[in-house]
Amino acid sequence: MKIGDRVKWTSQANATRCTKVGTVVAIISAGERVGRRRYDFSVVPTNRHRFSFSPYSTAMTNETVVVSVKDGKTDKAKRVLYHPRTVELADDTDLDGIWPA
Numbered sequence: 001m002k003i004g005d006r007v008k009w010t011s012q013a014n015a016t017r018c019t020k021v022g023t024v025v026a027i028i029s030a031g032e033r034v035g036r037r038r039y040d041f042s043v044v045p046t047n048r049h050r051f052s053f054s055p056y057s058t059a060m061t062n063e064t065v066v067v068s069v070k071d072g073k074t075d076k077a078k079r080v081l082y083h084p085r086t087v088e089l090a091d092d093t094d095l096d097g098i099w100p101a
Contacts, residue, residue, distance in 0.1 A: 007067060009088040022069035030062050034083055053083040
């Protein structure tokens with residue numbers, strides 16, 4: 001997986017499942033914390049984002065990614081940064097027919 005790849009995953013909260021589609025903007029090495037780093041927003045239409053996770057979370061034991069997801073119906077809406085579990089991500093070969101992240 002590399003920066004700029006389109007990925008999808010399914011999350012669950014409050015007994016509701018939701019499939020999210022986004023673009024990888026950072027690859028976090030094993031042992032590195034997510035926060036206080038520079039994300040590569042050149043692969044998404046805007047650098048206006050909000051975090052869906054704590055940027056001060058503890059370091060993970062394996063390599064992880066940060067994904068930018070379109071939130072809202074217009075291009076003016078801020079995108080959301082997610083830090084999904086890497087094992088749950090599907091690559092762009094499964095994304096035919098889905099609106100571009």
